[in-house]
Amino acid sequence: MKKIMVTGALGQIGSELVEKLRSVYGEDNILATDIRKSEQTSGPFELLDVTDGQRMHALAKDFGADTMMHLAALLSATAEKNPLLAWNLNMGGLMNALEVSRELDLQFFTPSSIGAFGPSTPKENTPQDTLQRPTTMYGVNKVAGELLCDYYFNRFGVDTRGVRFPGLISYVTPPGGGTTDYAVEIYYEAIKQGSYISYIQEGTYMDMMYMPDALQAIIDLMEADAQKLVHRNAFNITAMSFGPAEIAAEIQKHLPHFNMKYQVDPVRQAIADSWPNSINIEAAQQEWGFTAQYDLAKMTVDMLEKLSKQLQPKAIS
Ligand code: VAH
Numbered sequence: 001m002k003k004i005m006v007t008g009a010l011g012q013i014g015s016e017l018v019e020k021l022r023s024v025y026g027e028d029n030i031l032a033t034d035i036r037k038s039e040q041t042s043g044p045f046e047l048l049d050v051t052d053g054q055r056m057h058a059l060a061k062d063f064g065a066d067t068m069m070h071l072a073a074l075l076s077a078t079a080e081k082n083p084l085l086a087w088n089l090n091m092g093g094l095m096n097a098l099e100v101s102r103e104l105d106l107q108f109f110t111p112s113s114i115g116a117f118g119p120s121t122p123k124e125n126t127p128q129d130t131l132q133r134p135t136t137m138y139g140v141n142k143v144a145g146e147l148l149c150d151y152y153f154n155r156f157g158v159d160t161r162g163v164r165f166p167g168l169i170s171y172v173t174p175p176g177g178g179t180t181d182y183a184v185e186i187y188y189e190a191i192k193q194g195s196y197i198s199y200i201q202e203g204t205y206m207d208m209m210y211m212p213d214a215l216q217a218i219i220d221l222m223e224a225d226a227q228k229l230v231h232r233n234a235f236n237i238t239a240m241s242f243g244p245a246e247i248a249a250e251i252q253k254h255l256p257h258f259n260m261k262y263q264v265d266p267v268r269q270a271i272a273d274s275w276p277n278s279i280n281i282e283a284a285q286q287e288w289g290f291t292a293q294y295d296l297a298k299m300t301v302d303m304l305e306k307l308s309k310q311l312q313p314k315a316i317s
Helices: 012-025 053-063 076-081 083-104 137-156 182-192 211-223 244-252 266-273 282-288 296-311
Strands: 004-007 030-034 045-047 067-070 107-109 124-126 163-165 167-169 195-198 206-210 240-242 259-262
Touching (some): 004 053, 012 211, 076 266, 163 211, 182 195
Parallel strands (some): 004 067
16 A cells, blocks of 8 residues: 655645545545645645654654655755755755655655756757756756665665656646746736736747646656666656747637737746757656646646636635
């Protein structure tokens, strides 16, 4: 029976992953943890600062965890604002989660990112195994994290697995501090304002994925036959690649009056420019059957439908 401990459970991925895991493995088999209190009442929840390794160990042991899904981290744009905090949290938290997994023999998942690539990485059809010289603190954290997770597999036999997530788009918990967040904000603003000012310039292509595909990928990878895994940390996965003009055009098919302008943020533009335009996902497809169900058109229909319900003024009862 899976008993899964999740860190960063109130974040963009964590909030939906916990719900998905509980629907698959049972509510009481998923321990959600985060540094702040949860508004949710249902299901096991504990406060945890992932830089506190002793408390992480105690919570995992008392819960009887057999799996650790470590999501707590600062994202790319926030990390550039406070690189030392990002190093301490992203690397300190990861080391604690790996050590607890080694001590308690837990299967281990943590996400990497396309942010693990840099300007010298091939930008088109980026290979699974290639040059990784990121120029952001977030990217340095992700490359170091990939190497640490492979080390814990090879040196200690911890069953570590990871994916390099593209930008993730969702409507449940807005992301915070990412570079790809424009692709989430644009849907909210299209419904609320009918317009959006993009901080990423036209023609800046980045890999993206709808959250349902991201959640399924985590479950599929963690349930994959270990004998079939040639790679572990971390697999390239993506569902689509687009720039601001492409997502705006897709929204306009449903909201014809929607318009978008550009006011480029040089910091996040520089981060985006250092990342690939589109990555190769053959390793994930061949080693554990990765597939994505949502393309830009299908995601846009679902995002607009869900956000229209979520953002419209609550009917006064
Ligand atoms: C970020 N959403 O923008 C994250 C992600 C590939 C992007 O890592 O920092």
